[in-house]
Amino acid sequence: NAGVMQNPRHLVRRRGQEARLRCSPMKGHSHVYWYRQLPEEGLKFMVYLQKENIIDESGMPKERFSAEFPKEGPSILRIQQVVRGDSAAYFCASSPTGANQPQHFGDGTRLSIL
């Protein structure tokens, strides 16, 4: 998992604050995916991005959540006005191309909302 870098590993926010989660894909990978894992549950797909483009955001909540993958720099998952239910582990994965390529995951950001 060392290839995909996520930071911070742990993030604590109070209700109403903003949370920013960062993901640097593996070298040579231009496709990024975000997943969320609630306590005692499996990972759920949120969004798929290529450089500067959102390809599939069918798993993203309609409000407060956004994602970007700029031409330069890491991918960012932003959660505005966080609520207790946003507490979860957020995992980023990357692949060199889209379909048919294994996705390689980082070790996640554990978000805790006070």
Place this chain on the structure above:
Amino acid sequence: DAKTTQPPSMDCAEGRAANLPCNHSTISGNEYVYWYRQIHSQGPQYIIHGLKNNETNEMASLIITEDRKSSTLILPHATLRDTAVYYCIVRVTTSGAGSYQLTFGKGTKLSVIP
């Protein structure tokens, strides 16, 4: 993506082969079988994937039945570090909406016993 069925838990003696079954009776001809594992507090780790033929890499072997309705992941010499939740996932090979998502079920919790 087709649904998969896995036993919730299995035990394996250290040094012995671990054989993890997966049923995917509704799999389509254009769907791959992927295996990932998740060790506690880490991100999912890609193990292996295949379409029709059996596959082997440095981590494991994947045996897919001729009718492709089931498969078995084989860890040839299990160690304590192989204790994890193992996920069997089927995923379409073609591009299109939803094809990029990995759908994680509950998986099989493998416990390697000294």
